[in-house]
Amino acid sequence: MSFTTLKFTLNGEPIEIAVSPSDMLVDVLRDKLELTGTKKGCGKGECGACTVIMNGKAVASCLVPALKAADAEIETIEGVANGAAHPLQETFMDLGAVQCGFCTPGMIMSSKALLDDNPQPTKSEIREAIAGNICRCTGYVKIEEAVEAAAEKLREQR
Amino acid sequence: MLQEYYLPHSVADALILLKNNNGQARIIAGGTDLVIDHQAEKIKAEAFVDISNIEELKKIECADGVITIGAAVTHSEAARSELIQKHAPALAMAARSVGSLQIRNIATVVGNVVNAQPAADTAVVLAVLEAEAEVNSAAGVKYVPLYKMYAGVCKSAVDSTSQLVTRIRFIVPQRNQGTAFVRLCQRKALALPMLNVAAMVSLQGDRFAWARLAMAPVGPGPVRAIEAEKMLRGAPLTDETVEKAAQLALESANPRSSMVRGSREYRIGVLPVLVKRALTAAVARAHTN
Amino acid sequence: MSAVKREEQVVEDSKYNVIGKSVRRRDALAKVSGEATFTTDVKLPGMLYAKVLRSPYPHARIKRIDVSRAERLPGVKAVATHKNTSRERFNTSATMTFTVPHLQPVLDQYIFDDVVRYVGDEVAAVAAVSEEVARQALKLIEVEYEQLPAVYDPLEAMKEEAPDIHAGCHEGKNVPGEVVKIALGDVEKGFAESDLVIEESFKLPVQKQAQMETHAAVAQVTPEGTITVWSTTQTPHPTRMILSKVFNMPNSKIRVLNPPYVGGGFGVRIGCSAKAEPIAVALAMMTKRPVKIVYSREEDFTASDTRHGGYARVKLGVKKDGTFHALDIKGVLNGGAYCSFSSEVPGVMGTMTLAIYRIPNENFVGYPVYTNTTPCGAMRGFGNPQGNFPLESVVDMAAEQLGMDPLQLRLKNIMKAGEPWCLPYPCSSTGLAECIEKGAESIGWERRGKFNKPGATKVRGIGMGVGTHVSNSWPFCVDYxxxxxxxxxxxxxxxxxxxxxxxxxxxxxxxxxxxxxxxxxxxxxxxxxxxxxxxxxxxxxxxxxxxxxxxxxxxxxxxxxxxxxxxxxxxxxxxxxxxxxxxxxxxxxxxxxxxxxxxxxxxxxxxxxxxxxxxxxxxxxxxxxxxxxxxxxxxxVPPNSPPWEAHFAEVEVDLSTGQVRVIKLAAAHDVGKAIHPMIVEGQIEGGVLQGIGYALSEEIKYNDKGKQQNYSFHNYFLPTAEDVPEIDAIIVESNDPQGPFGAKGIGETGLVPTAPAIANAVYDATGVRFTEIPMTEERVFFGLQNKRKC
Missing domain, CATH: 3.30.365.10 (Aldehyde oxidase/xanthine dehydrogenase, molybdopterin binding domain)
Incomplete structure (x- = not known):
């Protein structure tokens, strides 16, 4: 198997790592870089647990060949808190949006990609943004509330 | 075993890479279906040629009344494109309905066609727009109409080890024309359609000048409702006409039974409903266009 | 919950300093920052990765198995089969550790056996330096199968000519353990004394827990022979007892732990996480290295317990004034290929369904039945939803025939604290009447029957269902x-x-x-x-x-x-x-x-x-x-107390496609006392959405070769965020005299009466009674068509 050096920006830091052409981004993050905050719930892009932000867009990292991330800006859950918890993290904690927690990192990444782009999302835009993130615990009710509340917090901060 | 992953910056380079690998390299765009098929060993390749970094393929353009969608344009980009929303809202809607946002942010519209899934949402709309694909290979460029893109169920007429579809293009719908897309699925996200139908109509006063209807999955690719289209040519804009078209559409459809996505009987039962809804919506759209 | 209700809560809870308050969860920060460790995240030095070879056939004898080529693949450290692993029989479920005599737990599993009994059954496992090498090694294992006749339907499996799936079924053909029988009064006499007797049969689907973290375990064996297992189990202590039996080791030398987080459960890993723990331990013992196994999502679907599907028949006898007088329920539940909790689930189906109303004459008989499908075990509700949907549908049918409001009919008959019932402990409290009142107010019950204009293609309706549950498993099994x-x-x-x-x-x-x-x-x-x-x-x-x-x-x-x-x-x-x-x-x-x-x-x-x-x-x-x-x-030893719940659904039915959309679901729950109201609401909301899935879209089907057709999130239709209706979680506090600070169990009730509330709403909207769930667009479409023909 041949290895190629993959260069990209991970949570603001430049990264260089040897990967094989068949490696998926999720496995490089979890196994090689030991950033296990990105979860793997299906490996087929059907559950959203592995969601990361690539060049500003939420993507399922289990469907992204690692080498596709060449020169990309990748953001994972580990990079979301910037000194202090991100408003999304705050509202997820305070409004009961966390239960088993396995979907939580992906859910937050999808929500963050939304709010980075759209500070005043409608309910249906929030639902569209997280529809690819399966949560079996919460019924999504409190997650939706947390995203709405975080959007409001972020607007106040601006 | 995959040995190389190329990210060329031009179409010419991509074609050279295909040629140099003698059929062992395969084009990848979004790859959301391809990587799963590759992991399941349903397809074999020694190299992937990823076209998503080719600038000229990332564009949606409109020139001389023709809209062109590059092969690296994602479903999200198509769904949010003002050009497409304005001129072919049905295509925007179809692009929005695929998978989930995480998928739509990577998966490409052209890939949705080249992958040759029988129920591909954008393909159904592209079928009524009578789109054609720009296919590049060592032999040069040719234009292939959408209906010729399918070689069988889940089988594309495009050979991604030697050919590269660079763009797909269609004529912008004119005044008095409208498109619509309807979809029946078991949940609102992460679901392939049980059935989807696209309609495009051209109106002349209180009559249909012509209409195009495409349905899926009722055959290998989008299937045109030929009989219904024939009847609609010049027919009056009435509920009876629409009802008749809906019933005639069944003559062109041959749905299969799926334990997951509905029996043949159910699909036959509701197809006319979807055709009616699509036609009605397309007419409404044409009135405002 | 609305802000007003929250304020009331605060006032009422002022006598407490800590409980009754929705403090920030202690696990929240770790989970929102990605630092929470789950079993799938555990990595140890020298760790190997395991993959399992699974049966492609629903029922077969392994005539020959040759692993030599797999063993020779570089990177492969061990291959486990029935030939070189423990021959100790066990049951992956905790039932084997807490079944109380005179009942005997059914022990019908080995880690690997020479007979496979469903598509996905374990044949062999490989430990290798990477998952990829392990996967390649599986292809090198040669297995020669002798295919055996298979059966997938429990009614078919009970017939004399059906193949025997296990030896030793003494209570009936393919019936593991005991037939469950519960009786109160004289049900035949009760029906004779009734003015109206309604009888209906129902068909129940196979639902999947579909928790987000797939089954996983990491096993480590020290040179002294002590074993540590990190796993996704919901029951570390009983799981240790199971491993102790399988590997003939003292309990004290085995440690089972969560690391510490588990990505959901919903019943699927009460006991072992499918076979993740025993397989990891077996391979760790063979290789003397840590071994990690993580089920793929497809394995999780096809090779771990599901909810029991099957059949139920309900017969209800009612007096003219609406008094329930006799109730007879029969359940035939598909237990799948191994017993798991199949001996217990019918009991909960029976007792929880019989316990809702004051009925002097009651009878239940429940058959668990082996078939050649994925084993069925515990899933949230544990048999209760399987009885509740049938009974609560029949109660609505009775109301219609009596010309009574189904809400009033229920209020007239619901259990009261201290009244006699079928359970071996008293009904210590009930807030069900208050649940009904608050749920009705939330949904706007008075609007029922006033929605639809003639000729409309989309029609609306409102329906309700009520139920109860347990707060633990005492005295049905060991529970201390x-x-x-x-x-x-x-x-x-x-x-x-x-x-x-x-x-x-x-x-x-x-x-x-x-x-x-x-x-x-x-x-x-x-x-x-x-x-x-x-x-x-x-x-x-x-x-x-x-x-x-x-x-x-x-x-x-x-x-x-x-x-x-x-x-x-x-x-x-x-x-x-x-x-x-x-x-x-x-x-x-x-x-x-x-x-x-x-x-x-x-x-x-x-x-x-x-x-x-x-x-x-x-x-x-x-x-x-x-x-x-x-x-x-x-x-x-905990006592037991009944939680109560009333669900109200408003639905819209598209008459031309058969699609049912839930507009709103009001779920009022008597939780005794909410120790942490926000967590309680979360339990209700999550349960309700699983209940909506059970009612409308979630179902695993098997084809004629015993293969699951719905084995991934792509083709198993659990609801996404875009499918959620308005859910109003209403907390009612009856302050149970026994529970901690008055609290009762709340983990399962969220999905108990959801399906009948929706089915009754669909009936209200369309006039068609659906006796099979999920009410998919196809079932509803043909149901409506049949009605038009009549």
Whole structure:
């Protein structure tokens, strides 16, 4: 198997790592870089647990060949808190949006990609943004509330 | 075993890479279906040629009344494109309905066609727009109409080890024309359609000048409702006409039974409903266009 | 819950300092920052990766298995089959550890057997240096199968000519364990005395837990032979007992723990996480290296327990005035290829369905039946939804025939506290009438029947369903609980309990209970949980019991520790212990009150010479310097208390496609007492959405070769965020006299009466009664068509 050096920006830091052409981004993050905050719930892009932000867009990292991330800006859950918890993290904690927690990192990444782009999302835009993130615990009710509340917090901060 | 992953910056380079690998390299765009098929060993390749970094393929353009969608344009980009929303809202809607946002942010519209899934949402709309694909290979460029893109169920007429579809293009719908897309699925996200139908109509006063209807999955690719289209040519804009078209559409459809996505009987039962809804919506759209 | 309701809650809870408040969960920060460790994240030096070879056939004998080529593949360290692993029979479910005599647990599994009984059954496993190498090695294992006849439907499997799936079924063809029979009064006489008898048959689907983290385990064996297993189990202690039996090792030499988080459960891993733990241990013993196994999502679907599908028949006898007089229920449940909890699930189906109403004559018979499908075991509700949908549909049918409002008919018949019922413990409390009243108000019950204009293609309707459940599994099986509370030398508190936190928030609510009883601030309490090495025995997180049973043990431990503290402080304060109180981490003379008393370092101490209060920190430090520590132990057998719930659904049915959309679901739940209201709401909301899935879209089907057709999130239609209706979770507090601070179980009730509420709403909208769920667009479409033909 041949290895190629993959260069990209991970949570603001430049990264260089040897990967094989068949490696998926999720496995490089979890196994090689030991950033296990990105979860793997299906490996087929059907559950959203592995969601990361690539060049500003939420993507399922289990469907992204690692080498596709060449020169990309990748953001994972580990990079979301910037000194202090991100408003999304705050509202997820305070409004009961966390239960088993396995979907939580992906859910937050999808929500963050939304709010980075759209500070005043409608309910249906929030639902569209997280529809690819399966949560079996919460019924999504409190997650939706947390995203709405975080959007409001972020607007106040601006 | 995959040995190389190329990210060329031009179409010419991509074609050279295909040629140099003698059929062992395969084009990848979004790859959301391809990587799963590759992991399941349903397809074999020694190299992937990823076209998503080719600038000229990332564009949606409109020139001389023709809209062109590059092969690296994602479903999200198509769904949010003002050009497409304005001129072919049905295509925007179809692009929005695929998978989930995480998928739509990577998966490409052209890939949705080249992958040759029988129920591909954008393909159904592209079928009524009578789109054609720009296919590049060592032999040069040719234009292939959408209906010729399918070689069988889940089988594309495009050979991604030697050919590269660079763009797909269609004529912008004119005044008095409208498109619509309807979809029946078991949940609102992460679901392939049980059935989807696209309609495009051209109106002349209180009559249909012509209409195009495409349905899926009722055959290998989008299937045109030929009989219904024939009847609609010049027919009056009435509920009876629409009802008749809906019933005639069944003559062109041959749905299969799926334990997951509905029996043949159910699909036959509701197809006319979807055709009616699509036609009605397309007419409404044409009135405002 | 609305802001107004929250305010009411706050006022009412002012008598408590810690409980009744929605404090920030202790696991929240770790989980939102990605730092929470799950089994799938565990990585050890030298760790190997396991993959399992699974049967492609529904029923076959393994004539020959040759693993030599696989063993020779570079990177492969061991291949396990039925030939080189334990021949100890077991049951992957915890039932084998807590079945009470005279009943005997059904032990019908080996790690690997020479007969495979469903598509996906374990044939062999490989441990290799990477998952990829292990996967390649599986292809090199040669297996020759002799295919055997297979059967997939429980009614077919009960017929004499059906193939035997296991030997030793003495209660009936392919019936494992016992046929479950429950009787009260004389049901035949009851029907004879009834004015109206309604009988209907129902068909029930196979639902999947589909928890987000797939089954996983990491096993490590030390040179001395002790075993540590990190896993996704909901029951660390019983899982240890299972492993102890399978590997013939003392309990004490095995440690089972969660690391500490588990990505959901919903019943699927009460006991082992499918076979993840035994396979990982077997391979770790063979290779002397740590071995990790993570199920793929497809394996999780096809090779771990599902909810039981099957058949139910309900016969209800009613007097003219609407009084229920006789009820007879028969259940035939598909148990799949191995018994798992199949001996217990029919019992819960029966008792929970019979317990809702006051009916003098009741009868239930329930058959678990082996078939060649994926094993069926525990899933949230544990048989209750399978009985509730049929009964609550029949109650609506009765109301219609009587010309009564189904809500009034229910109110007339629902169980009352202290009334006789079929259960072996008393009905200690019920807030069901209040649930019905509040749910009806939320949905706007008075609008029922006034929605639809003739000729409309989309019609609306409203329906309801009610139910109950348990708060733990006593006295149906072994159910006891222990907790330790250690007052540390600085007055902080260490709580140890054997229950895990599978996402339900017990690692927050149990410390709340400890802090409340002890009279300390919540942030002084730390909790150790889900680890057999440093917590006392407990049967785990299931049966809606975690807060109720473990909470009862925590109260006992906290009271014990508190008593020790007060006794010790009585000497310091020169006051009898019974006249002392402990609040805000301060021991004080109760009669003087905390605010009036002196802190110990103030003027009054110098002035009077006699202290009236002392901080817990001082007491603990003083004790430490005198060679003493306060260690509270709670050892309890929990009682049992019934939670109650009423669901109201408003639906819209598209008559031309058959699609049903839930507009709103109001779920009013008598939870006894909400220790953490936000967690309780979360349990209700999540349960309701699973209930909506059960009613409308979730179903695993098998084709004629026994292969699952719905084995991924792509083709198993659980709801996404875009499918959620308005859900109104309403908390009703009946303050149960037995539960911890009045609390009752809340983990499962969220999905119990959801399906009948929706089915009754669909009937209200369309006039068509659906007796098979899920009510997919196709079933509804043809149901409506058949009605038109009539």
């Amino acid at each position: 609980d222990n907790a330790y509370i250690t007052i540390e030398q600085d007055g902080s508190v260490q709580l140890a309990t054997g229950v895990p936190d599978i996402g339900t928030g017990t690692s927050t609510s149990l410390p709340q209970i400890a802090a409340e009883v002890l009279g300390v601030e919540l942030d002084k309490v730390n909790i150790t949980f889900g680890d057999t090495a440093n917590t006392p025995f407990d049967i785990g997180s299931h049966a809606s019991r975690t807060l109720y049973a473990a909470g009862t043990a925590v109260i006992a431990a906290a009271k014990d520790a508190r008593k020790q503290v007060l006794e010790y402080a009585s000497e310091l304060l020169d006051t009898p212990a019974e006249r002392l109180a402990l609040k805000n981490s301060t021991v004080f003379v109760a009669a003087l009150g905390l605010t009036d008393s002196c802190s110990g370092s103030g003027v009054c101490q110098a002035g009077s010479g006699k202290r009236t209060s002392v901080t817990l920190q001082e007491v603990a430090a003083h004790a430490h310097l005198h060679n003493k520590q306060f260690i509270g132990v709670g050892r309890i």
